[in-house]
Amino acid sequence: MRKISIIGSTGSIGRQALEVIEKLPDKFEIIALACGHNAELLKQQAEKFKPRYTVLGEEGLEKICSDKENDIILVACSGKIGLKPTLKAIRNGIDIALANKETLVMAGDLVMAEAKKYGVNIVPVDSEHCAIHQCIKDINQVDKLIITASGGPFLHKSTDEMKSATVEQTLAHPRWNMGKKITVDSATLMNKGLEVIEAHYLFGFDYDNIEVVVHPQSIIHSAVEYKDGSVIAQLGLPSMHIPIQYAITYPERFEGIKSKSFSFSDIARLDFEKPDFEKFPSVKLAYDMGKIGGSATVCMNAANEEAVMAFLAGEIKLCNIYEITKKMCDEHEPVKNPSLDEIFEIDKFVREKTKNLIQSHKFVI
Numbered sequence: 001m002r003k004i005s006i007i008g009s010t011g012s013i014g015r016q017a018l019e020v021i022e023k024l025p026d027k028f029e030i031i032a033l034a035c036g037h038n039a040e041l042l043k044q045q046a047e048k049f050k051p052r053y054t055v056l057g058e059e060g061l062e063k064i065c066s067d068k069e070n071d072i073i074l075v076a077c078s079g080k081i082g083l084k085p086t087l088k089a090i091r092n093g094i095d096i097a098l099a100n101k102e103t104l105v106m107a108g109d110l111v112m113a114e115a116k117k118y119g120v121n122i123v124p125v126d127s128e129h130c131a132i133h134q135c136i137k138d139i140n141q142v143d144k145l146i147i148t149a150s151g152g153p154f155l156h157k158s159t160d161e162m163k164s165a166t167v168e169q170t171l172a173h174p175r176w177n178m179g180k181k182i183t184v185d186s187a188t189l190m191n192k193g194l195e196v197i198e199a200h201y202l203f204g205f206d207y208d209n210i211e212v213v214v215h216p217q218s219i220i221h222s223a224v225e226y227k228d229g230s231v232i233a234q235l236g237l238p239s240m241h242i243p244i245q246y247a248i249t250y251p252e253r254f255e256g257i258k259s260k261s262f263s264f265s266d267i268a269r270l271d272f273e274k275p276d277f278e279k280f281p282s283v284k285l286a287y288d289m290g291k292i293g294g295s296a297t298v299c300m301n302a303a304n305e306e307a308v309m310a311f312l313a314g315e316i317k318l319c320n321i322y323e324i325t326k327k328m329c330d331e332h333e334p335v336k337n338p339s340l341d342e343i344f345e346i347d348k349f350v351r352e353k354t355k356n357l358i359q360s361h362k363f364v365i
């Protein structure tokens, strides 16, 4: 029996993780479930899954991550909240199933160094990174990581249509049913940019050796190219249950959530295209900030998150998210190797500055 806690159990990943656990009742014991605000759902989950305790809000997360009863913690909250508990759990020697990509975007160097120091496994939940994790046998023989992107709801829409997109149109993702923040990021392709940075830290590849390819069917979840030109890809139906189960049961595999067998003939075709960096400039911004490194990605992440929240609140247009994030990045003086305190200071400063900019409406072009 593996002892597990879930941070963000009421969210999209958290709920699906509980569905996985429900199918494998003799494999898991739940130590704790935690969420931000949804006390009613947390109560229902507690009645059904009987964790030893539940936590509502950020303060209690420290207790979970200090609880060495845990074999593994699934970090499935969204945004910057994931960073502190992840580091705490690592320092307590607890393995991590990591859905919260913002943790690595904000502090990838620090988090990966601590994981190495404490001998902790970080197994990715993001379907692309989970795919790469499965494709890599000997990392020294791999030349390139190939990250697939569905392209989101505006892949074949005009730039003008995208500019005037409503929140509802933006949240109508054609393949994945996810939380609101990541769904907006998927529409602007910032999510892919964040994933490139996440891959850089998880697998230690230079940005020039990480390629993004648009693949609308979301059947190939990502691939790696070996030195000899062989390409190994991981395929599967577009369901987050599979990577979640992989991450929390690694290195074992179980039937668990599998509902039907994969059939190439049912899929019929797989399409690929290059990402349009002019229509989706956020991907290029993420590459640029990733290459600068240090606090550049902290700034980008904070500005993007605040701008996404403002878009969801109806305060700005979809295209303003990039404009605001880019402006914040242009004005930021990157700090090399920032400490955790510096990361949180910069994060706070950029968020305030972004909110002020949004309130002043000076960004509209």
Ligand SMILES: NC(=O)c1ccc[n+]([C@@H]2O[C@H](COP(=O)([O-])OP(=O)(O)OC[C@H]3O[C@@H](n4cnc5c(N)ncnc54)[C@H](OP(=O)(O)O)[C@@H]3O)[C@@H](O)[C@H]2O)c1
Residues within 6 Å of the ligand: 007, 008, 009, 010, 011, 012, 013, 014, 034, 035, 036, 037, 038, 039, 056, 057, 058, 061, 076, 077, 078, 079, 081, 099, 100, 101, 102, 125, 126, 127, 176, 177, 178, 179, 180, 181, 182, 240
């Ligand atoms: N959804 C996907 O398919 C998917 C795929 C790949 C990666 N990811 C990544 O996984 C993460 C979660 O995404 P999601 O789509 O599951 O987000 P989501 O549906 O918005 O869920 C977020 C979860 O975090 C909880 N939370 C918020 N504030 C918290 C706090 N202070 N303390 C503890 N928990 C808190 C929320 O609780 P309340 O709702 O109760 O406030 C909720 O349970 C993101 O980083 C995302 O990029 C998601």
